[in-house]
Amino acid sequence: MGEVRSQHDxxxxxxxxxxxxxxxxxxxxxxxxxxxxxxxxxRWLYPDILPSDWSLRAWEYIARERSGVxxxxxxxxxxxxxxxxxxxxLGVPAGRGLASLTxxxxxxxxxxxxxxxxxxxxxxxxxxxxxxxxxxxxDTVIGVVIAHLLPTLxxxxxxMTSTFTNSDNELEYQARTLGAGPVRAFLIVGLxxxxxxVLTGALFVFLISWSQYALTLLIGGGRVLTLPLLLFAxxxxxxxxxxxxxxxxxxxxxxxxxTLTARFLTGRSVALAGVAGK
Amino acid sequence: MSSRRVTGALLAVAPAAxxxxxxxxxxxxxxxxxxxxxxxxxxxxxxxxxxxAVLVAPGFLASFGLTVFVxxxxxxxxxxxxxxxxxxxxxxxxxxxxxxxxxxxxxxxxHMVLAAAGLMLLSQSGLLSRLVSALGIIxxxxxxxxxxxxxxxxxxxxxxxxxxxxxxxxxxxxxxxSVGEDYEAAARSLGARPLQxxxxxxxxxVMPGLLPSAIIVFAFVFGAFxxxxxxxxxxxxxxxxxxxxLYTDVDLAxxxxxxxxxFIIALIVFALVGLYRLVIAVAGRRSWAR
Numbered sequence: 001m002g003e004v005r006s007q008h009d010x011x012x013x014x015x016x017x018x019x020x021x022x023x024x025x026x027x028x029x030x031x032x033x034x035x036x037x038x039x040x041x042x043r044w045l046y047p048d049i050l051p052s053d054w055s056l057r058a059w060e061y062i063a064r065e066r067s068g069v070x071x072x073x074x075x076x077x078x079x080x081x082x083x084x085x086x087x088x089x090l091g092v093p094a095g096r097g098l099a100s101l102t103x104x105x106x107x108x109x110x111x112x113x114x115x116x117x118x119x120x121x122x123x124x125x126x127x128x129x130x131x132x133x134x135x136x137x138x139d140t141v142i143g144v145v146i147a148h149l150l151p152t153l154x155x156x157x158x159x160m161t162s163t164f165t166n167s168d169n170e171l172e173y174q175a176r177t178l179g180a181g182p183v184r185a186f187l188i189v190g191l192x193x194x195x196x197x198v199l200t201g202a203l204f205v206f207l208i209s210w211s212q213y214a215l216t217l218l219i220g221g222g223r224v225l226t227l228p229l230l231l232f233a234x235x236x237x238x239x240x241x242x243x244x245x246x247x248x249x250x251x252x253x254x255x256x257x258x259t260l261t262a263r264f265l266t267g268r269s270v271a272l273a274g275v276a277g278k
Numbered sequence: 279m280s281s282r283r284v285t286g287a288l289l290a291v292a293p294a295a296x297x298x299x300x301x302x303x304x305x306x307x308x309x310x311x312x313x314x315x316x317x318x319x320x321x322x323x324x325x326x327x328x329x330x331a332v333l334v335a336p337g338f339l340a341s342f343g344l345t346v347f348v349x350x351x352x353x354x355x356x357x358x359x360x361x362x363x364x365x366x367x368x369x370x371x372x373x374x375x376x377x378x379x380x381x382x383x384x385x386x387x388x389h390m391v392l393a394a395a396g397l398m399l400l401s402q403s404g405l406l407s408r409l410v411s412a413l414g415i416i417x418x419x420x421x422x423x424x425x426x427x428x429x430x431x432x433x434x435x436x437x438x439x440x441x442x443x444x445x446x447x448x449x450x451x452x453x454x455x456s457v458g459e460d461y462e463a464a465a466r467s468l469g470a471r472p473l474q475x476x477x478x479x480x481x482x483x484v485m486p487g488l489l490p491s492a493i494i495v496f497a498f499v500f501g502a503f504x505x506x507x508x509x510x511x512x513x514x515x516x517x518x519x520x521x522x523x524l525y526t527d528v529d530l531a532x533x534x535x536x537x538x539x540x541f542i543i544a545l546i547v548f549a550l551v552g553l554y555r556l557v558i559a560v561a562g563r564r565s566w567a568r
Contacts, residue, residue, distance in 0.1 A: 016473075020366035021377055028380050031440060034398035034405050035391070046403045046419055047411035090294040097290030100283065109291060111555065116302050118494060118551050120501020122518040123544035124302060126525055126537055127309030150301045157294050182286055211388035213504040214518075228390040228504070235394045235508055244398065247391045254386040262379050 035251075038244035058241035062249070069230060069246065076226040079141060079216075080209040083148045087156040087205045092198060095160020096186060110161070113154035121214035124150065129218050139221040147219040148212055152205045159204070163197025164190075203257045210253055306544055313537035328534040332524075332542070335535070340514035348431040348506075348516065349499040352438040356495055357488060359443045364450035364484075365476060382448070384441045393508040396437045400425040426509045431516065433509040438499050446491045453487035454480070489557050497550040501543065517543050 042055030062069040098106055098113075116124075128147060129138060137143030171193070175185040191198075213228040222229070227250045234243040314324040332338055363381065370377060384392075399405050407422035416422055426433040461483060465475040506516040515523065521543065524536035 017366040017369070020362060021370065024363055024366075024377065025380050027440070028383050031392060031395040031399055032383075034395055037405070038398050047408045049405075049408050049412055090297065093290040094294035097287035100287045101291075102284075105288075109295060111551075112295060112299060112302075115548070115551055116298060118497045118501075118554075119302070119544060119547050120497075120503065120518055122501065122503050122521055123540050123547060124305030124309070126521065126540045127305040127307065127312065128301065130308050130312060131304055147301070149297055150305075153294055154298055157291075157298075182283075207386060211390070213388075213390055214522075218522075228388065231390050231394060232504065232508060235390075235397060240398055243394050247394045251387050251391045254388060254391075255383070258379070258382060258386045262382060 032251075035244045035247045038240045039248055041241055041244075055241070058245040061242055062245050067242075068225065069227075069249070072225045072227050072230045073249065075141070075224065076210055076228075079145055079148065079224075079226065080206045082145050083152050083209040084202050084206045086145070086149060087152050088198065088202050091153055091156030091160050091201065091205075092191070092194070094157045095162075096164050096190065096194075098157065098161040099164035110158070113157045113161075116150050116154045117158070121151065121212075125215055125218040128215075132219055138219060139223040141220075141224055144216050144220045144224045144226075147215045148209045150215070151212065152208050155208060156201045156205050159197060159201035160194070163194050163201075167193055167197075200261050203261055207254060207257050306541070309537050309541050309544070313534055313541050315534060317531065317534070328538040329542075332535045332538045337514060337520060338539075341517050341520045344429075344431055344514045345500060345517045348434050348438075348502070349496050352435045352442070352499045353492055353496045355435065355439045356442045356446050357492055359439065360446035360450050360488070361481060361484060363443065364447045364454055365480070367447070368451060368454050381444050383444075385444050387441070389437070389441065389502075389505050390508070392437045392441060393505045396433050396505075396509055397426060400433050400436065427511050429511045429514065431506065431510060434499075434502065434506050434516070437505050437509065438495075438502065442495050442498070446488060446495060449491045450484055450488060453484050456487075457483050486561065490554055490561075493550055493554045493557065497547050497554075500550070501547060 037051070039058050040054050040056070041051035042053040042057070044051035061067050065071075098109055101109070125147070128150075132138040132143045132147070135143075137146065167190075169190075172185050172190045175189045176182065180188065211228065212226075213232070216224060216226050216229060220226070220229075227246065231243060231246050231250055234246060313328050314326070316322050316325045316327070367374075367377065367381065397404070401407070402419040402422045402424065404422075404426075407416070407419055410416050410422060411418075424432075425436065457480070461479050462475050465479040466472070470478065501518055502516055503518040503522070506519050507522070510516060510519060514520075517539065521536050521539040524532045524539060527533075527536075
């Protein structure tokens with residue numbers, strides 16, 4: 001292999017590679033830059049590249065209680081937290097069950113869990129809205145939480161299925177032969193080995209709910225105000241400084257969660273991470 | 279496997295499966311029923327008039343065309359950039375962790391933030407326009423191409439490409455790793471230059487493996503909502519946005535049409551899911567035969 005490697009290091013390949021990698025770093029960070037600039041911008045006339053004076057107006061505004069940002073942040077956190085808890089409780093056993101099924105029924109169920117991952121929110125949300133109005137769930141936080149289960153729960157189940165499929169069941173069998181019942185063997189032996197998978201799944205589920213816009217807008221009917229709804233309102237009203245400051249607050253959990261899970265994002269989970277970013 | 283174990287497994291899956299099936303099937307079924315309901319005062323049980331009304335409405339073809347155009351262009355650009363970046367990343371040793379981390383960043387950022395950043399970066403008085411102006415290429419904001427609120431949806435394309443390159447790129451990296459170095463080495467030993475080996479050997483080997491993720495990317499953009507809602511032109515709007523506007527119109531008579539349109543979107547995406555499963559099944563059979 002050594003010879004091949006030295007051939008790969010031929011100048012044209014190396015330079016092109018370095019160029020592309022520099023391009024990646026610049027292009028990825030490029031859209032994040034305007035958020036930082038605009039959030040501190042005071043007067044900023046065209047065609048100045050930097051604002052002529054800097055200001056904390058946007059940050060002071062979103063820190064004020066009257067702006068509703070704190071309340072929206074708490075609402076977003078509450079909804080995403082509740083959604084995550086429900087997904088863990090329902091998704092972990094479902095993933096374990098799916099992983100132990102034979103290929104036939106497993107494929108059918110996996111299709112059920114795969115479909116909502118791809119189907120756009122708008123295609124389901126209008127019908128759900130009618131149902132939720134009849135059930136008295138429209139315009140309520142609980143209604144929004146239930147609606148958020150549609151993009152999140154299937155994701156959790158798929159992550160858990162992949163975790164349990166790849167994990168070694170030997171230890172759990174040993175626990176069974178030593179007399180533990182199936183549920184006990186799972187709780188004491190199976191579950192602890194799956195903790196990294198559960199954590200990754202839970203963090204991404206939190207993020208999917210946190211980022212959700214269409215379902216919150218329709219089911220919440222504008223009464224349940226989460227961060228993305230506020231962000232949209234400021235962006236379409238044209239207040240770019242406040243939009244930028246809010247945007248930075250809104251993307252902070254995404255950066256934290258990527259940092260926490262980056263090393264788990266390999267192989268199959270990549271697909272699921274991408275799906276989280278629908 | 280004993281039948282008791284199968285029963286146990288199914289019981290463990292049941293609650294989650296029930297919740298998802300109820301939400302998905304419930305949402306789609308009610309959407310369809312609402313779309314088939316005759317307008318008040320008309321006779322008959324069910325009617326296709328709302329589907330007909332949506333399909334012949336002047337805005338539909340423009341919206342459908344825009345949606346297909348934006349999805350197709352985003353998917354092709356995403357594929358090209360994903361393969362290019364994966365090829366560059368695969369041999370990195372120094373800084374690999376850092377660069378991969380930066381590369382993955384778009385995966386987790388919410389669409390709404392990206393749409394907002396797109397507004398600041400791409401508008402005619404935005405940051406890019408200011409940079410181009412500083413270089414003396416344009417004299418006024420009007421000289422900068424319309425990338426947001428434009429009828430071709432170019433801003434939407436750019437946001438989605440930015441968001442989805444790492445998704446397909448990480449797939450491409452995995453496929454490249456499974457292809458290994460043998461084919462490339464063989465091509466090199468037969469006299470191919472490095473870029474020739476990549477172009478004629480590696481890329482044809484990798485592309486089929488990326489078909490499933492390309493279908494997913496296409497479906498994601500096809501159902502795009504908040505990005506076109508913020509960055510799109512008033513007319514034509516992408517299909518999801520059109521369905522939302524019909525639904526929230528002051529004219530309540532348009533609601534059944536919104537339902538019909540939203541059902542059509544669901545049908546198209548379900549067809550894409552079917553295509554995805556088919557592609558995976560065919561690929562699985564092929565690799566098994568080999």
